[in-house]
Amino acid sequence: MFRFLFTVIRRDLLLAARRKGDWMTSQFFFVMVVSMFPLGIGPEPEMLRRVAPGVVWVAALLASLLSLSRLFADDHRDGSLEQMLLSPEPPVLLALGKALAHWLIYGIPLLIIAPVLGLQFSLPADVIGVLMLSLLIGTPVLSLLGSMGAALTLGLRGGGVLLTLLILPLYVPALIFGAGAVDASLAGLGPEANLSLLAAFAVLTLLVAPWVTSAALRISIE
Amino acid sequence: MSEPQPLTVNDLACARGERTLFTGMSFRLGTGQLLLVQGGNGRGKTSLLRLLCGLAQPLEGAVCWRGQPITKERELFHREMAYIGHVNGIKDDLTPMENLRMSAALAGRHLDEVTAEQSLVRLGLERCLDLPARVLSFGQRRRVILAGLITAGALLWILDEPLTGLDVHGVALVEGLLRDHVTGGGMVVMTTHQPLSLEGVATVPLQVGPLLQPEED
Numbered sequence: 001m002f003r004f005l006f007t008v009i010r011r012d013l014l015l016a017a018r019r020k021g022d023w024m025t026s027q028f029f030f031v032m033v034v035s036m037f038p039l040g041i042g043p044e045p046e047m048l049r050r051v052a053p054g055v056v057w058v059a060a061l062l063a064s065l066l067s068l069s070r071l072f073a074d075d076h077r078d079g080s081l082e083q084m085l086l087s088p089e090p091p092v093l094l095a096l097g098k099a100l101a102h103w104l105i106y107g108i109p110l111l112i113i114a115p116v117l118g119l120q121f122s123l124p125a126d127v128i129g130v131l132m133l134s135l136l137i138g139t140p141v142l143s144l145l146g147s148m149g150a151a152l153t154l155g156l157r158g159g160g161v162l163l164t165l166l167i168l169p170l171y172v173p174a175l176i177f178g179a180g181a182v183d184a185s186l187a188g189l190g191p192e193a194n195l196s197l198l199a200a201f202a203v204l205t206l207l208v209a210p211w212v213t214s215a216a217l218r219i220s221i222e
Numbered sequence: 223m224s225e226p227q228p229l230t231v232n233d234l235a236c237a238r239g240e241r242t243l244f245t246g247m248s249f250r251l252g253t254g255q256l257l258l259v260q261g262g263n264g265r266g267k268t269s270l271l272r273l274l275c276g277l278a279q280p281l282e283g284a285v286c287w288r289g290q291p292i293t294k295e296r297e298l299f300h301r302e303m304a305y306i307g308h309v310n311g312i313k314d315d316l317t318p319m320e321n322l323r324m325s326a327a328l329a330g331r332h333l334d335e336v337t338a339e340q341s342l343v344r345l346g347l348e349r350c351l352d353l354p355a356r357v358l359s360f361g362q363r364r365r366v367i368l369a370g371l372i373t374a375g376a377l378l379w380i381l382d383e384p385l386t387g388l389d390v391h392g393v394a395l396v397e398g399l400l401r402d403h404v405t406g407g408g409m410v411v412m413t414t415h416q417p418l419s420l421e422g423v424a425t426v427p428l429q430v431g432p433l434l435q436p437e438e439d
Contacts, residue, residue, distance in 0.1 A: 007327045014324075018315035018354075079309030080325075082277060087329050088300040222278045 004089035008097030009104065016105045022070070027109050030063035034117045045122040052121035053182035054175075056131060060110050061142060061171050067106045068146040068167070069153075069160040071098060072217065076154055082221060095213035099147040100140075107139030123186075130185040134195060138178040141202045144209035145170045151216035173201050227252040229274075229378060229409065234283035236269050243269055244430055245282070253377070256400065256410040256423050261430035267413040268308070268382055270430055274411060275305040275380045287378075301330070304376035306384055310363045314356040318342055318366045321355060325370055333373055341369040345395065360387040368396065379403060381412040393418075 016023050037055045038048055075081035084094050114135055118128040149167035153159035181194035227250040235245040243266030251257050259267050272278040274285055276292050276299065284291045287299040312321045319338055326333035342351060345365040350358055355366065364387045371379060385393050397419060404410055404423045 004328070004330060007324075011324055011328070014320075015313060015315055077309070078313065079307055079311035080313060082307060082309070083305070083311040083325060084328055085277065086275060086300055086303070086305055088297045089328075089330055222272075 001089065001093065004087070005093050005097045005100075008084070008094055009101045012098065012101035013104065016101075022067075023105060026063050026067040026106050027113065029066055030059050030110055031113060031117065033059040033062060035120065038120060048121045049123060049186060052118065052123055053131065053179040053186070055121070056114060056117060056182075057134075057138075057175050057179040060135060060139065061168065061175060063110060064102075064106060064139070064142040064146055065164055065167065067102070068143075068150045069163055071102055071147055071150040072154050072220075073150070073159070076221070081217070085217065085221060091214040091217060092210045095147060095151070095217065096210040099144045099209065099213070102147065103140050103143040107135075107143055110139060111135045127182060127185050130191045130195075131182045134178040134181045134191070134198060137195065137198050137202050138174045141174045141198075141205050142171065144205045145174075147213045148209050148216065151213045151220060154217070154220035174198065177201065228288050229411075230286040230289070231274070232283050232286065234270075234273060234285065235281040236266055236273055236278075237281050238266070238269060242281075247283070247430075249426075249428060251409055251411065251426065253407045253409055254404055254424055256404050256412065256420065256425045257428055258418075258425050259411065259413045259428050259430055265430045267430050271305075271380050271382050271411065271413065272307075275303060276300070277305075302377045303380060304371050304374040304378070305380045305382075306367055306371060307382050308386075310367050312355050312363055312366055315354055317352055317354055318347055318358070318369070319351055321366060322370050322373060326373060329374065331374070337373060338369075341372045342366070344372065345369045346391065361389060361392060364388055365392060365395075368399065372399065378409045378411070381410065383413055383415070385414050385416045385418070 034056055037051065041047060041051065072081060075084070085091055087094070111132055114132055115128050118131055123131065146167055149163045149170075152166065153163045156162060177194045177198035181191035181198065184194055185191040229251040231247060231249050234247040236243045247270070249257070259270060261267050269278065273280050276285070276296065279293075284293075286292065287295060287302070292299045311325070312318075313324075316324065319335070319342065322338045322342065323333050323335070326338075339351065342348070345368055347362060347365055347369065350362060355363060358366070364384075368384065384396055388396065393416065400410055400412075400420065401423055
């Protein structure tokens with residue numbers, strides 16, 4: 001059972017390694033969007049520090065959406081999704097594996113780039129730590145919820161736009177608690193409350209999203 | 223085999239959108255038999271095959287494997303069944319070898335390199351072992367999944383137009399594979415529009431078409 005999960009993850013990592021271009025696009029998009037704000041708003045450190053949590057988080061949401069439309073689409077087009085659904089292993093593990101692989105490929109790099117972008121917004125070191133922690137808890141939520149949307153919009157014309165409309169509202173709790181944690185630590189309050197709520201939301205998503213995704217995949221493939 | 227006829231189809235009905243493709247389809251298939259599904263374009267051959275392998279749900283009726291509906295005994299059924307559809311299901315960025323081993327791993331089987339290579343060589347792909355599937359021709363990709371079919375070791379093969387894109391030698395190869403599989407006690411359900419010489423193979427024809435109230439539209 002876990003072997004199947006690992007195989008799904010290993011497969012997606014291998015495919016991502018063979019196609020570095022696709023992988024880089026999403027990371028560069030994240031850096032670009034975040035870097036546009038200091039240029040647009042102006043260099044006052046006070047102002048930048050205030051907008052930083054929201055900007056980094058919104059950019060992370062958009063960057064994950066950019067890669068999510070391809071999460072199942074490529075496998076659907078070349079028929080390998082069908083074959084994976086015909087595996088004796090439960091489809092819910094396939095859904096979970098795909099979402100986790102997406103997190104490893106697209107979520108973790110965001111986490112690693114984030115401190116550099118934090119410096120650009122003159123965030124203090126401890127706040128950067130909280131930003132990374134909030135992204136560490138929050139990015140799996142983005143991948144899990146996003147996989148739901150990607151499965152639901154699979155094979156539809158204009159699926160990418162529909163995916164955005166469908167999934168962005170679901171991202172709202174993650175955005176509020178994630179950016180809220182960074183805000184709170186900037187204001188000198190503890191980020192614990194927001195981080196706990198974010199973690200609770202992550203656990204809830206982990207329990208629900210793979211089931212929804214696997215059901216949606218089965219409908220989309222018919 | 224404990225049961226002479228593992229695949230039973232009861233009163234199957236299928237619809238695409240508003241249109242009923244077929245209703246009341248029933249048949250049984252035993253080991254050592256090949257079911258050749260016939261019918262014109264758009265009559266529901268592919269839909270029938272997708273119902274049989276569990277990718278689609280029937281409007282009515284049920285597909286049973288060893289006496290149990292396949293929706294109930296999903297794991298057992300998928301372990302004993304291999305499906306080849308219109309699309310190949312191989313990844314362009316992986317080599318044929320990697321493709322075979324990865325799909326075996328996803329199906330919960332271990333496939334060592336030697337066996338994978340043997341089956342690829344048997345399908346005439348010895349010169350393409352280390353090339354990414356991207357550079358292979360359509361016929362060669364088709365051969366890759368056929369190699370996967372041999373290594374799968376499944377009892378029931380469900381093949382949707384397996385001959386598409388294959389050259390004369392390829393067609394002869396597939397005929398050989400089918401003959402070996404069926405005479406060895408395997409089962410095949412397949413569609414094809416090409417003439418196929420299957421002497422000595424117990425072939426059961428099945429005509430697909432709207433049986434009740436054919437629609438005029």
